[in-house]
Amino acid sequence: MIKNDLFLKALRGEQVERPPVWMMRQAGRYLPEFMALRDKYDFFTRCQKPELASEITVQPLRRFPLDAAILFSDILVVPQAMGINFEMRESIGPWLETPIRTMEQVQAVSVPDVNESLGYVFEAIEMTLEKLDNDVPLIGFAGSPWTILCYCVEGRGSKAFDIAKSFCFQHPEAAHLLLEKITQTTISYLKRKVEKGVSAVQIFDSWGGMLSPTDYQEFSWKYINRIVEALSEVTQVIVFGKGCWFALEEMALSKASALGVDWTLSPEHARKLVGPNMTLQGNFDPARLHSSPAVIRKMVHEMIDRFGTQRYIANLGHGILPNIPVENAEAFIRAVVDYKKN
Amino acid sequence: MIKNDLFLKALRGEQVERPPVWMMRQAGRYLPEFMALRDKYDFFTRCQKPELASEITVQPLRRFPLDAAILFSDILVVPQAMGINFEMRESIGPWLETPIRTMEQVQAVSVPDVNESLGYVFEAIEMTLEKLDNDVPLIGFAGSPWTILCYCVEGRGSKAFDIAKSFCFQHPEAAHLLLEKITQTTISYLKRKVEKGVSAVQIFDSWGGMLSPTDYQEFSWKYINRIVEALSEVTQVIVFGKGCWFALEEMALSKASALGVDWTLSPEHARKLVGPNMTLQGNFDPARLHSSPAVIRKMVHEMIDRFGTQRYIANLGHGILPNIPVENAEAFIRAVVDYKKN
Numbered sequence: 001m002i003k004n005d006l007f008l009k010a011l012r013g014e015q016v017e018r019p020p021v022w023m024m025r026q027a028g029r030y031l032p033e034f035m036a037l038r039d040k041y042d043f044f045t046r047c048q049k050p051e052l053a054s055e056i057t058v059q060p061l062r063r064f065p066l067d068a069a070i071l072f073s074d075i076l077v078v079p080q081a082m083g084i085n086f087e088m089r090e091s092i093g094p095w096l097e098t099p100i101r102t103m104e105q106v107q108a109v110s111v112p113d114v115n116e117s118l119g120y121v122f123e124a125i126e127m128t129l130e131k132l133d134n135d136v137p138l139i140g141f142a143g144s145p146w147t148i149l150c151y152c153v154e155g156r157g158s159k160a161f162d163i164a165k166s167f168c169f170q171h172p173e174a175a176h177l178l179l180e181k182i183t184q185t186t187i188s189y190l191k192r193k194v195e196k197g198v199s200a201v202q203i204f205d206s207w208g209g210m211l212s213p214t215d216y217q218e219f220s221w222k223y224i225n226r227i228v229e230a231l232s233e234v235t236q237v238i239v240f241g242k243g244c245w246f247a248l249e250e251m252a253l254s255k256a257s258a259l260g261v262d263w264t265l266s267p268e269h270a271r272k273l274v275g276p277n278m279t280l281q282g283n284f285d286p287a288r289l290h291s292s293p294a295v296i297r298k299m300v301h302e303m304i305d306r307f308g309t310q311r312y313i314a315n316l317g318h319g320i321l322p323n324i325p326v327e328n329a330e331a332f333i334r335a336v337v338d339y340k341k342n
Numbered sequence: 343m344i345k346n347d348l349f350l351k352a353l354r355g356e357q358v359e360r361p362p363v364w365m366m367r368q369a370g371r372y373l374p375e376f377m378a379l380r381d382k383y384d385f386f387t388r389c390q391k392p393e394l395a396s397e398i399t400v401q402p403l404r405r406f407p408l409d410a411a412i413l414f415s416d417i418l419v420v421p422q423a424m425g426i427n428f429e430m431r432e433s434i435g436p437w438l439e440t441p442i443r444t445m446e447q448v449q450a451v452s453v454p455d456v457n458e459s460l461g462y463v464f465e466a467i468e469m470t471l472e473k474l475d476n477d478v479p480l481i482g483f484a485g486s487p488w489t490i491l492c493y494c495v496e497g498r499g500s501k502a503f504d505i506a507k508s509f510c511f512q513h514p515e516a517a518h519l520l521l522e523k524i525t526q527t528t529i530s531y532l533k534r535k536v537e538k539g540v541s542a543v544q545i546f547d548s549w550g551g552m553l554s555p556t557d558y559q560e561f562s563w564k565y566i567n568r569i570v571e572a573l574s575e576v577t578q579v580i581v582f583g584k585g586c587w588f589a590l591e592e593m594a595l596s597k598a599s600a601l602g603v604d605w606t607l608s609p610e611h612a613r614k615l616v617g618p619n620m621t622l623q624g625n626f627d628p629a630r631l632h633s634s635p636a637v638i639r640k641m642v643h644e645m646i647d648r649f650g651t652q653r654y655i656a657n658l659g660h661g662i663l664p665n666i667p668v669e670n671a672e673a674f675i676r677a678v679v680d681y682k683k684n
Contacts, residue, residue, distance in 0.1 A: 165632075212659075323508075
């Protein structure tokens, strides 16, 4: 049904002529057409208006031969649906007026009916699928419960999320109750996305790398794995844990179809950790897109040489930076599409 | 000569009855007596007045049975000595009015005579050694050239130092010239510290973990290793690279006496990477000092059980957080001192 199914084949571990390619945050601030919409509509309006979210989702597909689209949205729409009122503040980013730091506050958090509170996301999926016309698969996503807890407790972005970690260490029961509520909401949310037609889902654990391996199991992986278990019954699941190289061996035993890795891990080391039967995704350093297009091309080809063409999805090791020249992003994508094994 | 030489024995790989213990940033903001001085004198004044720097250095030793002192100072005194005018701004941290982003600016940076420009540090060492009265060894330190470049180019702290990285990728010649100048200054600076009487030096590569393994070799390790080579002729060298687990195998081949590790690495994995003959230092998660003293004690004992008592220096995996209760810091230190192998 989907014309270009390279991405889905790689997720299933099927033979492909070259690795598929997409970029984390491919629908975003490095594109002038995105910036034009950004000047008109604020961040969460762009997420909440299906016509805007779907338009932004397909913008990079009009320019580049990408092998997948990823729905434009934000991980914080989930806590918003749970009654946690995140705003997006200029030059600060995510902002929560009253961060969650007590058991009483956690108890007041609701597990919503996602059809009511996140209906706009499902409408955006419908409109996006129309625009994509089955050209490429559409990826849905959610933040990991731990990463969402980080924002809920810290109240904003942070270098090390020490307040969030300290909350978990001082009030483990409250932390686990909040993680449980986020997990339940996320499972309903992603399942509904699949019903609406996304072909795969990715879970972003952006801040898992702040935890020790032992604490990671307790506060992050346990909950991610429940989402993976629930979703793997209905779709392909990708788990991307930034800085979570130490958990890759454990992750490889799960029902995830692919694991994302950041650029601090060599391709050989990543493969060694996950074994031969897991699809890997990554891991070009986003800042390396500031190199010249010729250097980017060479480095991308080296990356594929090292990861291999099979069970591999070419991607960045984290989201694309806002100030990357469009031609450099294009050089990255075309280097994958043009790759020929010598 | 030094009464408690446990720390030096561990660095030399000699048999010890228990591991030595010190804490990164042990002279700092979790201590009320430090805060009292902080209210009176600004940050760089505290570094520049030998009577203040030496007083702050010995403050934690008056409270706790630590096995080493580390000279109170800052990694940015080195670029300051090179004519790069860092300030410390309230609620921002390090601040450089005009960040270094061109070859012309790099060419204007000087390699100073450290005796002239950093004489206050050497005076602080003299005063500290008098106060320590040979009770415990004194550690001197410097930032890695890469980490200092990060601040010079970014102009302030950052989550990912993308501007600094992009500068290196776009202007590698300028980056290498700056790294070279910092390296030369750092070698003179640390050698002079050793002449003045520090018993060991630690190199802090706080932002090495932002680089890919390949870029790390080119922009960070190459220069750290030159410092290690030069200093290992005259003293014991510890290298601590936050997030640099991927480089530990390479680091273990150097002339460093010990390697610091952060808390994302398990003790067993760290040992596997560095082999049996390297002393390891770390790696208690600083945020875990928010647990209760009883939990801290239990976790510290588990940490030592896993690292083993030999070729091991108990420490945090990064600097102590400002809001840690003094009794929790003390619980950490006493748990090491009281450790008995069952």
